[in-house]
Amino acid sequence: MDEQLFFKKLNNLCTSKEIFSFLSSLDVMSDTMASGALQRISEVEVDDNGLKNPGLLENEVFRALCFQFEYESSKLSNTGLLNALQALIKLRIDPQSTLMASLLSESEERLGKGQLTAGNLCALGESLLELEAPSCATLEQIVNHVQDKDIERWSPREIVMVYKILQVTVREGKQCQNLLNRLNRVTLRTVSQLSPNFASVVLDSLVVLRQTQAVPLVTALCKHSVKHVPCFTDHELVNVLEAFLYFGQKVQTFTEALERHIPKSILTMHPETVSKVMQYCCKKMILSKPIFDAVAEGFISSADRLTTDQIAAYIIPFGTLNYVPPSASSLFRKLETVLHTRLRHFQPHTLLNLLHSCVLIQRYPINFLPNIFSPYFLQKLQAQAPGLNRVVMSQLTQLFLTVTLECPFYEGPKLLSKYQVKAFPALHSSPDVHLFKRVKTGLLYLLKKRIYFASEVSTPYFYVVDIEIKLDEEGFVLPAAQLEEVHRRIALCVDGQNRFCAHSHNLLGEEAIKQRHLQLLGYEVVQIPFFEIENIRSTRKMADYLHKKIFPCTYG
Numbered sequence: 001m002d003e004q005l006f007f008k009k010l011n012n013l014c015t016s017k018e019i020f021s022f023l024s025s026l027d028v029m030s031d032t033m034a035s036g037a038l039q040r041i042s043e044v045e046v047d048d049n050g051l052k053n054p055g056l057l058e059n060e061v062f063r064a065l066c067f068q069f070e071y072e073s074s075k076l077s078n079t080g081l082l083n084a085l086q087a088l089i090k091l092r093i094d095p096q097s098t099l100m101a102s103l104l105s106e107s108e109e110r111l112g113k114g115q116l117t118a119g120n121l122c123a124l125g126e127s128l129l130e131l132e133a134p135s136c137a138t139l140e141q142i143v144n145h146v147q148d149k150d151i152e153r154w155s156p157r158e159i160v161m162v163y164k165i166l167q168v169t170v171r172e173g174k175q176c177q178n179l180l181n182r183l184n185r186v187t188l189r190t191v192s193q194l195s196p197n198f199a200s201v202v203l204d205s206l207v208v209l210r211q212t213q214a215v216p217l218v219t220a221l222c223k224h225s226v227k228h229v230p231c232f233t234d235h236e237l238v239n240v241l242e243a244f245l246y247f248g249q250k251v252q253t254f255t256e257a258l259e260r261h262i263p264k265s266i267l268t269m270h271p272e273t274v275s276k277v278m279q280y281c282c283k284k285m286i287l288s289k290p291i292f293d294a295v296a297e298g299f300i301s302s303a304d305r306l307t308t309d310q311i312a313a314y315i316i317p318f319g320t321l322n323y324v325p326p327s328a329s330s331l332f333r334k335l336e337t338v339l340h341t342r343l344r345h346f347q348p349h350t351l352l353n354l355l356h357s358c359v360l361i362q363r364y365p366i367n368f369l370p371n372i373f374s375p376y377f378l379q380k381l382q383a384q385a386p387g388l389n390r391v392v393m394s395q396l397t398q399l400f401l402t403v404t405l406e407c408p409f410y411e412g413p414k415l416l417s418k419y420q421v422k423a424f425p426a427l428h429s430s431p432d433v434h435l436f437k438r439v440k441t442g443l444l445y446l447l448k449k450r451i452y453f454a455s456e457v458s459t460p461y462f463y464v465v466d467i468e469i470k471l472d473e474e475g476f477v478l479p480a481a482q483l484e485e486v487h488r489r490i491a492l493c494v495d496g497q498n499r500f501c502a503h504s505h506n507l508l509g510e511e512a513i514k515q516r517h518l519q520l521l522g523y524e525v526v527q528i529p530f531f532e533i534e535n536i537r538s539t540r541k542m543a544d545y546l547h548k549k550i551f552p553c554t555y556g
Helices: 004-010 016-024 031-045 054-056 060-071 078-090 098-112 118-130 134-145 156-169 177-193 196-208 213-229 232-245 252-267 271-283 289-305 308-320 328-345 350-359 365-374 375-383 390-405 433-447 510-522 539-550
Strands: 453-457 464-471 488-495 523-529
Touching: 004 016, 004 134, 016 031, 016 060, 031 078, 031 464, 054 060, 060 078, 060 098, 078 098, 078 118, 098 118, 098 252, 118 134, 118 156, 134 156, 134 232, 156 177, 177 213, 196 213, 196 232, 196 375, 213 232, 213 252, 232 271, 232 328, 252 271, 252 289, 252 539, 271 289, 271 308, 289 488, 308 350, 308 510, 308 523, 328 350, 328 365, 328 523, 350 365, 350 375, 350 390, 365 390, 365 488, 433 464, 433 488, 433 510, 453 510, 523 539
Parallel strands: 488 523
Antiparallel strands: 453 464, 464 488
16 A cells, blocks of 8 residues: 555544554565554553553554564664654553563664664654663763754754653763754754744753753743743643743743633642742742632642642742732631641641741731741751751741730740740841932931931840831930930831832831831831832932921821
8 A cells, every 4th residue: 555545544543443454454564663653552542541452452453563573673764763662652661571672772883883864863862762761872872963964954843852852861061062062053944833832842951951041042932932821731831931940031921821721721720830839929029910819729629639749839928028818717727627637748838838828928827836836847947958047047937926915915935035046037138239329418408417317126036126226215316325214216118129029019018017017116117218219319308208207297
């Protein structure tokens, strides 16, 4: 039968039974046709769970095909040999069987003799990567042959396969950086032609191979990924998000694409993918209400099926970015139910991070704090990396301060002083240097003397106040060093962009809780946000703004 007609008929068959019946009707066929038949069988009989019908391997026609390939491997064309190898690997034929050994041996022999084309090299590489323990020596041989080829006109599929092989053989890409540079240049020209899968694979490879210098390619791929967001599989989307995080990419249109996609897909997305989306938002400080609201609904319906790490990944960003979703009552009721049933399954640091994030948004885990402050739990924290470092002790201290100030009815164990820090570390909250300087200059113009305010003042309550002003009972400003007759204390919070979510006027959780606690500790908190003063240019106008903000009763 003519090959073109053969493949046309073959591709219309949908079961192995139909394929075997069709093959039985032929007197003779080429090795290309026979390997094509094996490939079609693998397409219809293999899904994500493996081989649908293991009995087909005992079929007479199938066994006859395999017999021919095993004993006549040296007579096969390159295409027939490599297509058959690919199909049999997909059909889960034992790699140690004489059939597979024969095909692999013949392929490696032709590779050694330099008889394989670029397409053949990629097909062989693809087959080897499907094996559980591929021969790195053979993959390295493929790479050596590729280095001698002109890759300028290779198809996207061939380019992508080389990236995948390099992931296995090189990892850091040092030995093959010249080849990688060529690949990166060629790929940059073909980015617009890459399918969702190919774009995801290349981005994943660039991360694994640490191609931090390939900025133009990374940028182009990240922008190209925007249109593919609805088409990515869960695994592909995770790869893309990992690349955005690794290379520090931030594309507004990508976030917008996620905002359209996540709410529609949340109930069918794999929890690991949702966790990665939340990690992306959290690391990039992106408060996306459509995404967060959808994730909250997803958590309410699927929390019982999540691992403890996934539970933390879903919830922690709400506290970090200081966002309470519309479904908050149901969300935290569900979280409490899950914690009651699975508390002992959480790793110590995961549990601490989770509960700490809750208090940032005024959700108080009162029922679980006795566990957190117990000597047994603190010993477990210390035993597990990173141990009781300053960040961990700050979280413990802030939990304790929260229940002291905001939950006076709490009567459980207290946090021993040896586990408390003297001052909270400024993770995101260090003042913006230029903004801080302009505010101090305006304040000096307003108060006339530098002695009337103090900057970066450590309080007895672990927080550092950006600027403190003291007033007596009649409202007159006192020297900052004076300790007697202080009737009121004003805490100026000079909030630069680093204290807010990205492109937002929403304070981060750690800054919101600080300002809340300072108020409860007796300070009058005056917020000086960057967006109110970024356009104030003159010192006089800054002083005027500060007068109105700090002393509204005497303004004008």
